[in-house]
Amino acid sequence: MSDGPLARYRKKIADGALSHDAMQELCAEKLQSLFNALRDYRPNNGKGTWYERFGLTKRRNDPEPPQGLYIYGEVGRGKSMLMDLFYETAPVEHKRRVHFHDFMQDVHERLHKFRKTRTSEESDPIPPIAKDLADQAWLLCFDEMQITDITDAMIVGRLFEQLFDLGVVVVTTSNRVPDDLYKDGLQRQNFLPFIGMIKEKLDVLELASRTDYRMRNLTAADVFVYPADDKTPARIDELFAKVTEGARVGPDSLRVKGRDIAVRAAGAGVARFSFEELCTRPLGPGDYIALATHFHTIVIDLIPQIDSARSDWAKRFNTLIDAMYEHKTNLICAMETSPEDLYTAGDFSFEFQRTVSRLTEMRSQEYLDQPHLT
Incomplete structure (x- = not known):
């Protein structure tokens, strides 16, 4: 292993830029495993024969996507730093790192554009939007997944179902355990299948470091x-x-x-x-x-x-x-x-x-x- 997030993490420790943290290293190892799996993975992104694309016959040799990663924990534990090490080294040309809030804003803008230009009242915008997103980047790295808005909550399930079907791999950080996403939100029962999907498609890891690296060695006199x-x-x-x-x-x-x-x-x-x-x-x-x-x-x-x-x-x-x-x-x-x-x-x-x-x-x-x- 000459490169990848684990090697980068250990180099930062050797260089004195980071202190060793057992939970951070475990997370880096998980990210390294995903890094290795991505070397031999490329999604079909819906490509195939005419019959396969329209569901008239089963696709052959669809690659099984590797399981993504959901990293959660308190603020300042190094989640974003570790995901950045993974993103920078990931052997993927079509990849995107984005704050989850900004990603959903992008989705809403695409929905608005679709509704302005659609030719049929029956058209469903989610499949073509998901296809466009997957074509642009099939490795999505989200920072700070949180859902507080009902408009987001009502579309993420169908959107991510389409993305996962297209072979998209997701890595995300969050301050919340998946079961607490959109907690106490309106019509939350309709949101619960999304939580199940996240737990199925992503390996859920708590970064339970006891150190807040965000403000480490920063005292009141410094700020x-x-x-x-x-x-x-x-x-x-x-x-x-x-x-x-x-x-x-x-x-x-x-x-x-x-x-x-x-x-x-x-x-x-x-x-x-x-x-x-x-x-x-x-x-x-x-x-x-x-x-x-x-x-x-x-x-x-x-x-x-x-x-x-x-x-x-x-x-x-x-x-x-x-x-x-x-x-x-x-x-x-x-x-x-x-x-x-x-x-x-x-x-x-x-x-x-x-x-x-x-x-x-x-x-x-x-x-x-x-x-x-x-």
């Missing part, structure tokens, strides 16, 4: 850097590298109500922004809630002392902090001055005192130790 000086940018770079755990980091975007919020850098559930990107642009409560639930940690390069005339910036920052606080999202940031002096005069200065209070709590060890709420 706010102020007053900013020439060394501050390097310090924020260092903190961002620490909480992304050496995972694949790059530009990203989050789709909210049909539009994309650009993320300058993201990885391992951590997003990095400038203050200008978050608070001087026309973002609203829904945008901030989406960011706070999607990412467990947000890094802001430099929060300036807000001019008294810029109450709109102060209001947006207040709304952002409220969303992060409610969802126990961690904040790492640099500030020009102390939290108490960020915005002291202006139309919103009285209300901003709540923001100061929440910032004080968000830098406490007690806050940092709380689980992220999605």
Whole structure:
């Protein structure tokens, strides 16, 4: 075994980038087994003779797809990092790694487009959409599978049944055991077959590491850097590298109500922004809630002392902090001055005192130790 997720994982340990963790290594071994199985697997994706495609005769020699993997556990245990090691090395040309929320947004956009262009009222959009998805990528790696919306819950069963029939292999991470997906959701009884399908098609593994690598060695004294000086940018770079755990980091975007919020850098559930990107642009409560639930940690390069005339910036920052606080999202940031002096005069200065209070709590060890709420 010269390559693959297990070799990459062990190399990171040897290089000092990671500490050995028995549960992480077990997960890497499972991913390695799937890596090996994929070397000799290629799906038919519905191809075959005319008779076979229309079900008039049984397909011959359809390859049996290898079992995928469902990795669940608490935030910060290394699930995304391990899946990234697998994805980067997987011997598959047509593969896709995507946050599950973004994948479902893509599916809904395809459904909308289908309904606008369909020629028959009886047409079923799910089979052609599944076929298009499978043709584009037959290895799907999802980050953070969670289902909270009834519109998602009502279509995932049929969609994934089609994808699995087309030979698609799925690897996914989640904070929830499969049986807790869409827990207490409306019409959940109609969703339960999807859970059974996941447990049949995917090997379910709990990554039960006791260490939260997300905030390992990060103390309350680390998270706010102020007053900013020439060394501050390097310090924020260092903190961002620490909480992304050496995972694949790059530009990203989050789709909210049909539009994309650009993320300058993201990885391992951590997003990095400038203050200008978050608070001087026309973002609203829904945008901030989406960011706070999607990412467990947000890094802001430099929060300036807000001019008294810029109450709109102060209001947006207040709304952002409220969303992060409610969802126990961690904040790492640099500030020009102390939290108490960020915005002291202006139309919103009285209300901003709540923001100061929440910032004080968000830098406490007690806050940092709380689980992220999605």
